[in-house]
Amino acid sequence: MNKRMFVAACTIGVLTLTACGGGTGGSDAANGEVTLKLVAADYGDKASNSSTAYWNDVAKRFTAANPKIKVDVQVVNWNDIDAQVKTMIQSGNVPDVLQTGGYADKVADDLLYKAEDVLSESTRANLVDSFAKAGEVDGTQYGIPFVSSARALFYNKTLFAKAGVAEAPKSWDDVRAAAEKIKAKAPGVTPYALPLGPEEAQGESLIWELGNGGGYTDAKGGYTLDSKANIEAFSWLRTNLVEPGLTYANPATTDRKTAFADFAAGKAAMLNGHPSLIQMSKDGKVDYGVAPIPGRDGTLASTLGVADWMMAFKDGGHKEEVKKFLDFAYSKENMLKFDETYNLMPVTEDTLKEVTTNGKHKDLEPFFSLLPKAVFYPLGDTTWDAVSAEIKKSGGTAVNDPAKVLGELQKKAEAAVADQ
Numbered sequence: 001m002n003k004r005m006f007v008a009a010c011t012i013g014v015l016t017l018t019a020c021g022g023g024t025g026g027s028d029a030a031n032g033e034v035t036l037k038l039v040a041a042d043y044g045d046k047a048s049n050s051s052t053a054y055w056n057d058v059a060k061r062f063t064a065a066n067p068k069i070k071v072d073v074q075v076v077n078w079n080d081i082d083a084q085v086k087t088m089i090q091s092g093n094v095p096d097v098l099q100t101g102g103y104a105d106k107v108a109d110d111l112l113y114k115a116e117d118v119l120s121e122s123t124r125a126n127l128v129d130s131f132a133k134a135g136e137v138d139g140t141q142y143g144i145p146f147v148s149s150a151r152a153l154f155y156n157k158t159l160f161a162k163a164g165v166a167e168a169p170k171s172w173d174d175v176r177a178a179a180e181k182i183k184a185k186a187p188g189v190t191p192y193a194l195p196l197g198p199e200e201a202q203g204e205s206l207i208w209e210l211g212n213g214g215g216y217t218d219a220k221g222g223y224t225l226d227s228k229a230n231i232e233a234f235s236w237l238r239t240n241l242v243e244p245g246l247t248y249a250n251p252a253t254t255d256r257k258t259a260f261a262d263f264a265a266g267k268a269a270m271l272n273g274h275p276s277l278i279q280m281s282k283d284g285k286v287d288y289g290v291a292p293i294p295g296r297d298g299t300l301a302s303t304l305g306v307a308d309w310m311m312a313f314k315d316g317g318h319k320e321e322v323k324k325f326l327d328f329a330y331s332k333e334n335m336l337k338f339d340e341t342y343n344l345m346p347v348t349e350d351t352l353k354e355v356t357t358n359g360k361h362k363d364l365e366p367f368f369s370l371l372p373k374a375v376f377y378p379l380g381d382t383t384w385d386a387v388s389a390e391i392k393k394s395g396g397t398a399v400n401d402p403a404k405v406l407g408e409l410q411k412k413a414e415a416a417v418a419d420q
Contacts, residue, residue, distance in 0.1 A: 034321045035070045039088075040099040041308065042075045043147075043342045045257060045280065051075050054338060062328045069321050079199055079255070082389040094315040096322055101388075103135065103143035103311045108382035108420060111313055115141040118312040118323045123330050131307055131347045137380050144310040144326070145347035147339065150371045151207055151304045153294065154263060154277055155270040157287040159186050163269075168291035170299050172211065172236060175270070179246040182269045193262055193271035194237065194247040196396030199255035202377070202388050205395050207272050207304050208233045210375060211295035216387075217378050223387065223413040226406035234402035236296070242399055252396035263288075274306070275343045278363050290366045305374025307347070345371075383416040 028034050038059070044050040052075040059071035074095075076084060081100055088094060089111065106112050115124060115135065124132070127145060135143030155168050163181040179191035196204055209215055214229030224230070241247045248254045260277050262268035264284035272293055281288040292299035310329075312322045328334070335351045338344070340360075345367065346352040355361045356368070378384050390412050398405035 033068050033070065034318055035072055036096040036318060036321055036325055037072045037074070037316075038097045038099075038325075039074045039076070039085075039095040041081065041101075042077050043276070043344075045260065045276075049341070054341065058329055058334055062325055065328070066324055069324065071325065082385070082392065092315075094313045096316045096318050097310065097312055097325065099146055099308065099310045101308055102379065102385040103309045104137055104380055104382045105385035106311060106313075107137045107142045111315070112142045113312045113314055113319060113322070115144050117319055118326055119144065119330075120323065120327050123327050126330070126348045126350060128347050128349060128352060134307055134376060134379055135309065137382065142311060143379070144312075146308045146310045147342075147344040148305070148307050148347050148371075149274040149276075149344055150306070150367050150374050151203070151272050151274055151293060152366055152370060153270060153291045154273040154281070155289050155291065156263070156266065156268070157289050159189060159266070159269040160289075162186055168289060169270075169294045170292075171294050172240070172296050175294050176240045176244075176246065178270070179241065180244070183246060186269070188267070190248060190262060190268040191246045191270070192241055193254075193259035193268035194241060194251040194399075195254045195256040195259040195271070196251040196399055197253050197255040197258075198392045198396070199257060200392070201252075201395040202391040203304060203306065204256070204272060205234075205391065205398070206375075206377070207293060207300075208237060210300055210302065210304065211293065212236070213296075215375070221378065221381070223410060223417070225387075225391075225413055226403070226410040230406055231402045233296075234398045234406070238399050238402070251399055275345065275364055275367055279343050292370065302373045302375045303370045305371060305376050307376065307379070383413070383420055386416045387413045 038055065040051060040055055042051045052073065055073045055075060059073050063070050085098070085100060103112065131145035131148060132141055135141045135145055153168060159182055160178070163178070163185040165178045165181055169175045169178050175192060182189060182191040194204065206216060209230045212229045212233040214227050214233055216223060216225060218224050242251060259268060259271050260273065260280055263271055263273070263277065264280040264286060266284065266286055293303055310326065312326070330348060332348070332350045332354065335346060335348050336354055339346050339351060339355065343364070345364065346355055355364070377388065390409055394405060395409060
């Protein structure tokens with residue numbers, strides 16, 4: 001299996017987002033009724049905007065149109081996704097449909113239907129092509145893109161002005177200089193919010209590694225977690241942000257949710273964020289700006305693009321019922337509602353056309369312009385989910401001892417490749 005990063009070649013692109021929980025799979029009743037089990041991620045940041053309400057509504061309307069097919073909805077937070085999916089599969093409590101952050105490891109275990117088996121031809125044709133291709137393993141699509149996003153630098157204009165910082169930083173040195181001024185002029189504010197905790201250590205780490213010309217894989221797809229460039233990136237963070245007190249005291253235990261909440265409350269001056277932070281900032285009445293992410297010597301030529309995925313398991317044998325549900329879930333009405341609820345970017349052509357022409361999404365334009373050159377995780381590698389889980393668990397601690405931690409992660413990645 002070749003490891004590979006995907007570069008989007010479209011005008012809109014790809015986010016992280018998802019989780020799941022345990023439970024039994026779908027079931028069949030004596031009267032011919034089928035219950036599908038849907039396990040999905042929670043994209044909300046509080047109870048009032050949990051994804052549970054969205055999926056319950058979709059399930060209710062789907063069953064109204066298909067009375068013989070009920071949908072058991074289970075929505076779980078992001079932090080539990082990797083462990084719970086693994087437990088579900090090992091215990092045989094496999095969902096019929098799963099919406100989460102990765103799919104390739106399930107392909108390696110021959111657990112998933114091919115996309116062509118559970119999507120109508122019209123639904124498959126409606127997927128943005130670059131995302132559909134990112135769902136392939138060895139040329140066959142198993143992962144069905146669900147939502148997308150990219151990362152950019154968010155900064156608090158009010159705090160920047162108070163500190164006398166005239167513009168968004170373009171280089172790492174600019175980041176440190178701005179952070180120092182903010183620390184001096186705005187006590188109690190975190191100058192740079194650096195979330196390297198288990199929620200999304202793999203995302204924040206990759207952004208900084210890309211900024212130094214590093215990354216997770218080389219041109220041939222081999223893992224390069226402990227490359228010189230990656231070690232240098234974490235060493236810079238430790239020396240220039242952590243030790244001077246310009247970020248959290250312990251970034252390795254700080255999650256993205258905390259960093260986003262701090263920024264939306266005016267308690268953090270800048271951070272790497274995705275479009276969901278836009279509405280949070282508006283709700284918090286933060287005068288924010290969005291700019292390309294700074295790299296060591298200037299803004300990144302390629303930002304991080306993220307896709308979340310839908311997949312269907314063969315275990316329950318409900319192929320036709322799953323196809324009906326997915327065709328319903330991927331309708332323009334449903335996809336647009338989800339994307340607009342969480343300010344994410346579409347993966348379907350009709351929804352993409354709507355958000356780029358209806359005049360309601362000017363705030364997403366900076367992300368539209370970044371995505372054509374986005375870099376993705378090695379999504380089609382069947383070892384990526386296992387490697388990503390290890391990065392989530394310990395990758396953030398590389399900010400304390402870069403060479404040791406990244407070296408250990410590299411060994412685990414090589415072991416995963418050897419075992420596949």
